[in-house]
Amino acid sequence: MKNVLIDLTQLPLERTGVGVYAVNYVRSLRRLAGLQRLHFLVLDDDPELLRDVRAIPGANAIVLKAALFRRFALRVLLEQCIIPFLAFTRGFDAVHSLHYSFPLCSFGRFKRIVTVCDMSFFLFPGLHVPVKRLFFRFFIRRLPKVEGLLFISASTMQDFMRDFPQCRAARRVMPLGADLARLAQAPDAALVQALRARFGIDRYILYVGTVEPRKNILGLVQAFERCAAAHPGVKLVIAGKLGWDYENLLQYLKSSAARERIVLAGYVNEAEKHALLKSALLFAYVSFYEGFGLPVLEGMAAGVATITSNISSMPEVAGDGALQVDPNDTAQIAAAMHGLLADPAARTALAARGLAQSRAFTWENTTAVSLDFYQEVLERNGMAASLQRQNE
The missing domain is CATH 3.40.50.2000 (Glycogen Phosphorylase B;)
Known part of the structure; x- marks a missing residue:
């Protein structure tokens, strides 16, 4: 069974947008069994989210101190150093980042899956705070190098591919849902x-x-x-x-x-x-x-x-x-x-x-698409690595 780490430390306590998506994704996971064992990074100032994670059968919660990792600089350190370290030492096969930014280096040891919520940082850069614009544009430009991309609408995927036609990552549209x-x-x-x-x-x-x-x-x-x-x-x-x-x-x-x-x-x-x-x-x-x-x-x-x-x-x-x-x-x-x-x-x-x-949009469907996509990315890249080894 493959091990997937889902990073929930990016979520604000006031739920909007990606926060609503993440919370409902976690809650739906309680009812849907996948082919992977799921691990979650959660901050300790979010007891509701931590409770939902612990209600998922077989899930493992890794709890971190919010007093440290709600700070921007340490948040970057967590994503770029601590998460890869955890992936190496604990044998995680994939890391799913829910909001644009992700570990830049995996050294071929784990697959990176990223949810792309929109392309407004490129289409409407003037509508964002300059610091956020620079930060997220930096990561979005590097998304073509990850192993899997989940887009919350076909429109968002089309916008992304228009700017990055060279992208070879596995891609899937994963519509959001409503309760x-x-x-x-x-x-x-x-x-x-x-x-x-x-x-x-x-x-x-x-x-x-x-x-x-x-x-x-x-x-x-x-x-x-x-x-x-x-x-x-x-x-x-x-x-x-x-x-x-x-x-x-x-x-x-x-x-x-x-x-x-x-x-x-x-x-x-x-x-x-x-x-x-x-x-x-x-x-x-x-x-x-x-x-x-x-x-x-x-x-x-x-x-x-x-x-x-x-x-x-x-x-x-x-x-x-x-x-x-x-x-x-x-x-x-x-x-x-x-x-x-x-x-x-x-x-x-x-x-x-x-x-x-x-009624065409449910969180159960969002979750089922995500779990299936994890498996696709793991199998696709695993097969590619196996073929490469055979040809060496």
Whole structure:
């Protein structure tokens, strides 16, 4: 049985994007047996993740001190020195890195598998903090040299191959999923009431995601301003932690004619997000670019009429289950909002299509594809090494 190490030390405690993917991947592993023995690197300040890892039959948790390895320099040391050392001394056959960066040197002793979440660092470099842009572009340029690449959408794989056509790594599209059973459940009534009172909301359009330029929140706000007068009882709720370069947005909101009807909710946990989704009139996510668009899937799976962008991976996820608009056209976004707010039957029909579309994306499928890909990479490279030895 092959041994695979999965590096979970890259994950922030506040779950967004890759954090949501990683947690649900780990939880699905409890129910799916693979052909490999799994080992996990986990930081000790994440007891929920550690508990989920220890619930996986036969899994081995390697717990490291967060006080050390949440520091950037030591995080790099962990990835480039300690992980290869562990792989050599403990006989790991593969290391799976979930978020771009990975051990640069394996000396042929273990296979490197990396999940590629998007190509925004190349397609939209100006939408990232300079330090992150330099760091992740450095690693992405070296991805063609690893043994296996998992892409969270066909769109992301196409974007990568356009920039790196020479890549010879094994490749697989691994769509993300949603917790369909949980999102189908009715929200906690007390929590719904508490959130309504806390934010002063009743009827609202919801956005959930990090507040940063790539998410096109300014365009969403401007579209809401266009249709707000026609729907006086409706508010726009922006739920998500402040990322970076959000000062212009905050300044704009101060002078917006609709400022009293725009709510900055800040970061919300999973229970709060679920309650907000289930009570929303519309879910609007009109990002300029997404590697997958997990919030779009969650909006559809929650049974709320969803508006999203018609570019990058979002059509791949949305299908006919969401209303697709040009994110650069605020008039088109506003028209989509107005049309659905004014027509409850259209909202209901769109929500039903979205719910049906969401059923094609499950975390169990994500996990099954990953485990199968581990085996493909291990067998493919093992066969290549065997042939090379025979020819020597």
